[in-house]
Amino acid sequence: MDSGSPTLPSSPWLPFESRRRARDEKREAVLRTAVQLFLEQGYHRATLNDVAERLNITKPALYNYFRSKHEILFECWSMGADLVDSVITEINAGGGSGLIKLRKLVHSYAELMATDFGASLVRFDLRDLAEKDAGVARAAKKRIDATFRKYISSGIADGSIKRCDPKLAAFAIAGALNWIGHWYRRDGTSSPTDIADEFTARLTEGLAAVAIPNHNSKQKTPSAPLRRETRRKAPGKKRTGGAS
């Protein structure tokens, strides 16, 4: 499968010619190629030989820039994390209600998910990282999640967002966004901007044409839990998640 890789992120290593170029430039070229291959085939199926081949070099040459395969994976992941961090920094610097900040975040995050490094944030398995790197990654994810929750909570406080469970609402929004990294294709019909616009609307304004008439489902609780972050460890309920 996949015979001729169509010269994707033009390699600094020309087939058999001049090989000067700065070191950092080559390092980054490795990452761009690696992230592409990891997304394309999956981390375990993509081999370092594959990566090297696309760059017109051989596998051991990669070890001049990285110490291991998981280090490459981690650096790719970090590129994505840095992108998100800069988005968050920018939004935090600006003003606006909780809802406005949330909408900005949703929009930018959606566009990020349509990039290779952005998608790597959610498509790579942190269990493939060295324990040390995995810790860093988990912390970064936690920061991002905390940001979503913070915007939602402050939106509830300032009245721009209706009362809800910030944790679950953040999961719902982040989930919808993260999933973009799984289905988005460059050759699809929706552009990243289209997607970002629609998601911004749907995830904040909802779908229902009018206020929901009544809760038809078989649920028992009349409505969503009204308290935020209630730390109840209810051992009494014992929900077994058995396959229905």
Added chain:
Amino acid sequence: MDSGSPTLPSSPWLPFESRRRARDEKREAVLRTAVQLFLEQGYHRATLNDVAERLNITKPALYNYFRSKHEILFECWSMGADLVDSVITEINAGGGSGLIKLRKLVHSYAELMATDFGASLVRFDLRDLAEKDAGVARAAKKRIDATFRKYISSGIADGSIKRCDPKLAAFAIAGALNWIGHWYRRDGTSSPTDIADEFTARLTEGLAAVAIPNHNSKQKTPSAPLRRETRRKAPGKKRTGGAS
């Protein structure tokens, strides 16, 4: 690794005793153990030796029930797909507006994502399947996606759902739901029902307290700033590990 597996889905193979039991029962026990291990460690890290060990048997014994590792993977995946299919069948049999059907689907699907076989539906990589099986799986996924879109479209038609892009709206909802399979933990604070209730509300009613004032989201987002010029507190070259 993983010394003491606490006798999870009680194995029909007792350590060294009676080994009768029906064949199908054993087959299913393999699937239950496999799906658990695949979710726990990831398909590539989990070995058939691991699976066998948890069942008090040896690897070759598994080949009496399955022809290959990816066949096991596919069967696990299929279990999840069957669950979704039966949910959809039931909803289709009932009545209600597009919105009502959509809400039913969201609720049931959310609960499904909190089960092993349900999560396997979205956590397993279809590229690990044989091409033939992958085709079947893709078709099943397509059917599910089509159902979401159908409910949304009919909801728009009958006036219960506001005008929107059914494709993107379906992706947003399915994404939020699928993500449950990635973060849900049995020992977490939210029960599957809690999650399902909250998601049903958030994904249909939205978050905004009032009609969105104006579309401010046309900001210029940094599409892909590969250079890191993010202002960080510390000028460290590496990522700051501190959370928050």
Added chain:
DNA sequence: ACTTTTTCTTACCTATGGGTAAGATTACAG
């Protein structure tokens, strides 16, 4: 030019884990 340092290649090592062969063990029929 000559040396030194960096970069890259050829050739190799080796652990892992999916899968198989062949024979033991069990269940069951008669």
Added chain:
DNA sequence: CTGTAATCTTACCCATAGGTAAGAAAAAGT
């Protein structure tokens, strides 16, 4: 108790792919 079919175990094969050694080929320094 005996024969047959199933199930399971011990022992093995082997392709793959991450990683290393050692030296060639450039680049850079003098």
